[in-house]
Amino acid sequence: MNIYHHAIKIETVSGRHSYHDITNELNQFIAQSNIQNGQLTIATTHTTCSLFFDECMHDTNFFGDEYLHVDINNVLEQIVPKMTSENQYNSPGPKHIEFGLSLNDPNYPAKKWVMLNTDAHIKSSLFGSFSLVLIIKNGKPLMGELGRIYFVDWDSLRERTRNVNFMLMGC
Structure with missing residues (x-):
């Protein structure tokens, strides 16, 4: 059995929820690994974000959503x-x-308004999911014809760089 790790960075937008289709990235990762049968775990460590599986709906609004x-x-x-x-x-x-204002992190400026994201935490808790697991069979994820994997950042206060991690196990 082999184990492979990979991470992608996602640039989010401000002013609205930021959805990202990460299916192509995970398919490329699977193909490069040469794993034919196994399991892919997709995870994010961000508490205001979710991963989910759904169909591609093709039609988009002016923002591309x-x-x-x-x-x-x-x-x-x-x-x-x-x-x-x-x-x-x-x-x-x-x-x-008080805790947030004490942080010395350049990615999280010490301003009170950046903590006004309780709605994003609640949406993430309701929608789920910290991680997803996909079955890999014959070198492909079992997702059906229209299945896609999406990452969403519910926190629309500011742009951010978010991380999504892949771990593939199999042979």
């Missing part, structure tokens, strides 16, 4: 409205804001 993703956004907005001011949700509380 597939209509299904626009529909998902519309439904989630009814359940979990975008956070627009402090105290809209219980989180973040004063201890978390």
